[in-house]
Amino acid sequence: MSGASGGGTSGQARAGGLRSGTVGLLLRIEVLKAVKRRAFWVAVGLFAALNAIATVDNVRYARLYPENTYALPASWPDILTGLTGPGPFFIAVLMILLLAPEFSWRTGRQNVIDGLSKERLYAGKVIVLVGLIALFTATVVAIGVVGTLFSPSEGGPEFIRSTDLSYVGGCILNLLLFCSAGLMLSTMIRSAGPALGVLFLYILVEQAIAELVSRMGETMRGASEYFPFSITQDLGNSLVHYPEQLAAVNSSRAERGLPPLEFLAVEVLAIAALAYSAIFLVIAFLSMRKRDL
Helix, strand or coil, X not given: CHHHHHHHHHHHHHHHHHHHHHHHHXXXXXXXXXXXXXXXXXXXXXXXXXXXXXXXXXXXXXXXXXXXXXXXXXXXXXXXXXXXXXXHHHHHHHHHHXXXXXXXXXXXXXXXXXXXXXXXXXXXXXXXXXXXXXXXXXXXXXXXXXXXXXXXXXXXXXXXXXXXXXXXXXHHHHHHHHHHHHHHHHHHHCCHHHHHHHHHHHHHHHHHHHHHHHCXXXXXXXXXXXXXXXXXXXXXXXXXXXXXHHHHHHHHHHHCCCCCCCCCCHHHHHHHHHHHHHHHHHXXXXXHHHCCC
C-alpha cells in the first residue's frame, strides 16, 4: 500500500512538473518570437513615450499651477489615462501584428510540425495576451508613479484607495477585451492588414449603430450600452469609478439645466467585459483548432 501511494505521489509530481515545464517552454517560445519582431519594440516604445510625455506635462502643470495636484493617491486617475485612451488600441494592434503574420509565415505550422499541438500553440498565444496586459499596465503605472516623485504636490496618507483599485481593474478589463478581440481577428482573418481594418471598421460601425439605436427610445438606448466598445468606454471613464467626481459633474450639469450622466454599475460592466472576452477567446480557440495552419 505504501509503495502504491508513493508511486501515485511520484506520478502526480511528474505530471505537475510536465505542466509547469510546458508553460515555461511556451513562454520561452513566445518571448523569443516577440523580441525578434520590430513591431513589438516600436509599439511598446511608442506607447511608453506617449505616457512619458503625458507624465512630464502633468509634472510641469503641477509646478506651474500648485492647485493642479499630481501626487498619490489623488493622481491615479491621471496616471491611468494611458490605459484608457491609447492603451486598448495599442494592445489590440500589437496582438494582431504579433500573431496574424504567423499564419502567412507558417511559423505556427512549423511549431506544430515540430511537435507542438494546436491546443498548446493556442495556449502560447494566451500567454502572450496575459504578458502584454501585464507589460502595458506595469509601463503606465511605473512611469506615472515615478513622475509623482518629481512633482512638488504633497501626497495623501494612502498610496492607493479602493476607488483607484476599481479604476485599475476597469483598465485591465479593457485591455483584456481589446487584446482578446485582436487574438480572435488574427486567428479568423490570418492577415495583419485586413484584421486591423476590421477592428477599426467595427468600432466606427458600432458607434454609428449605437447613435442610431439611441434615437429609437430609452429602451433601445439602454441596450446599446451593452455593445462591446460602449462597455470599454464606460469602464475606462473615471466617473464610473469615482462617485464623488460623478456627483460634482452632475451638480454642475444640473446648474446648467443638463440631465445627469448615468452609467451601468461597475459590476455589470465588469461581467459584460469578461463575457465578451471569453466569447472572443473561445472563437479564437475554435478557429485555430479546426482550421489548417
